[in-house]
Amino acid sequence: MKKNGVPELRAERLSRMVLLLQDLIRSGKDQVTSSELGRYLGTSPSSVRKDLGAFTEGRTGSAYHTSLLLDRLKLGLNLEKDTRVCLVGLDLMGMALLNLLGLKGLGWKIVAGFDSRLNRLEQLDLDFPLYPTTEIAVVVARMEIQTALITSDPHEVQKLADRLILGGIRGIINFSSAILRQNRGNVIIQDFSPASALTHMGHLLNLN
């Protein structure tokens, strides 16, 4: 996962930059400087300029044009076409994600849901199809789903991930506190557990 355009850390900042620019545009700003951007992203102005270097064309002297820059970023980061996403686990966290990510669809689309509790599947009425977790591999393959958001119980997360991989998934974002084995096939696994975030914060605070 190296040398292929944008370096890893930069890519992460740029993803946040996309959301930030959307925010700024929504609030009516159409110019923005590298130091303003840095203030939001927690980086130095020069770092912001370096990050954006690949997405501007030599025009120096004045601040960035928010909407022009956003377009360039979306194009340059290949965010134009929607990724097909599934939700694994339709408990509270699953529903919360649906609520947060379901509507807006900026570069993604939720196309299926999975849960191991059959009665849970029956009682929900969503605008995408729902399946039991036993069918993960088949459905992922048939619907050509690229990314999965896992919110299931830590105990079964590794098993579910294995099924997703079997079905040919390309990326997994793991919200549970279980840690998944990496590098299976060339699936990109992103740990995104609130528990780690809090642990990390606890450590930062106790440095004092």
Place this chain on the structure above:
Amino acid sequence: MKKNGVPELRAERLSRMVLLLQDLIRSGKDQVTSSELGRYLGTSPSSVRKDLGAFTEGRTGSAYHTSLLLDRLKLGLNLEKDTRVCLVGLDLMGMALLNLLGLKGLGWKIVAGFDSRLNRLEQLDLDFPLYPTTEIAVVVARMEIQTALITSDPHEVQKLADRLILGGIRGIINFSSAILRQNRGNVIIQDFSPASALTHMGHLLNLN
């Protein structure tokens, strides 16, 4: 946020290491090698060894003792005493976090909740006190709350963050898709938005 013991990226991996070790211990493993750990964390064996360097005492030759290592980590990362945490926003995501983080309390304790909808506060029955968001500053100060998890509507997140900071909060984890201004006082602000995570994943996948 530099030179104070553990370097930034390492600290992040170590937080995940803590959860991982707990997992491994729970599943009965009492020894583990640097390559096994690396397989979970997505890093090389030598990187793992470097990361753990500060938490072992020279004993070379055989694999790590899971529980001994965990104890050392918790001690070394200052995770022994609980951080006092509040939830800002008691909608779906807030409840999901409560469900995920409320019980186990490994280094933290949820001590208060805030929401701007008064009727929401009335209809909930939780085992910590709830307050309207107008009282954030006062309550944070009085209860000496150190960390906040914000899950509120993007439009009001910056305002709520400002109140938290006024109350003397030390760390904020922002789950909303709004990007907060950084470096206000010396509060540590951690962006943790699922929307950025998905955007980032979309980019990684489209590199191909």
Place this chain on the structure above:
DNA sequence: ACCTGTGAATAGTTTCACAGCT
């Protein structure tokens, strides 16, 4: 035989400083 710990080498990232544009 297989493991960790660690200095040295390599690779990657951020900051500096300034030329050049508006």
Place this chain on the structure above:
DNA sequence: AGCTGTGAAACTATTCACAGGT
């Protein structure tokens, strides 16, 4: 005057390679 773009310098992180333990 204030901004970006960018090479060069400074800093940080990762990998290599092997000494030394079990």
